[in-house]
Amino acid sequence: MAKINKRKKFFNVDIPIINRQTQLYAFDIKELEGRDIKYDLTRLLNRKNVLLRLKTVIKGDDATSIPVGIEIMSSFLRKVVRKGTDYIEDSFSAESKDSILRIKPLLVTRAKVSKQIRKILREKAKEELIKYVKSKNSEEIFEEILKNRFQKELSLKLKKIYPLSFCDIRIIKVEKFLNEEKKSK
Secondary structure (H helix, E strand, O other), X not given: OOOOOOOOEEEEEEEOOOOEEEEEEEOOHHXXXXXXXXXXXXXXXXXXXXXXXXXXXXXXXXXXXXXXXXXXXXXXXXXXXXXXXXXXXXXXXXXXXXXXXXEEEEEEEOOOXXXXXHHHHHHHHHHHHHHHHHOOOHHHHHHHHHOOHHHHHHHHHHHOOOOEEEEEEEEEEEEEEOOHHHHHO
């Protein structure tokens, strides 16, 4: 019996969160199920070095992707944090409507500040982020973070405590989907 040689080919994968399409290389479209994609958004977000992590999902004969993480690259962060400023980081889990998210905000002050002010900023940011995430699903959260809507709101709330030169979500990623049907849809 003759052995049939299959050849790999490119399959289009939709990325609905940014209205783009990419291609993945595989023998069959079913092989793409659950494959990770890293997509650089530097050109889309005005030179802000951001890496978008996605997971592919097969629906019939079409391949789409759902976001599972956003990360600001360390090279960009080195430009943002200057001499004479303080930065405030935190890391915590928060539950949204459909998943549990790991959130790591980064706040940069305009000048050196005391530990007490940094602590108050960190606690207020955590409180606001948990309250915000609770009312939305993960795709809405990723979309608003990419469009910079939530960071502006957070910055305005934290400005009342101390003015910030930079306020952003350094890393946000899905730790666990609450209903596994969502991931496999």
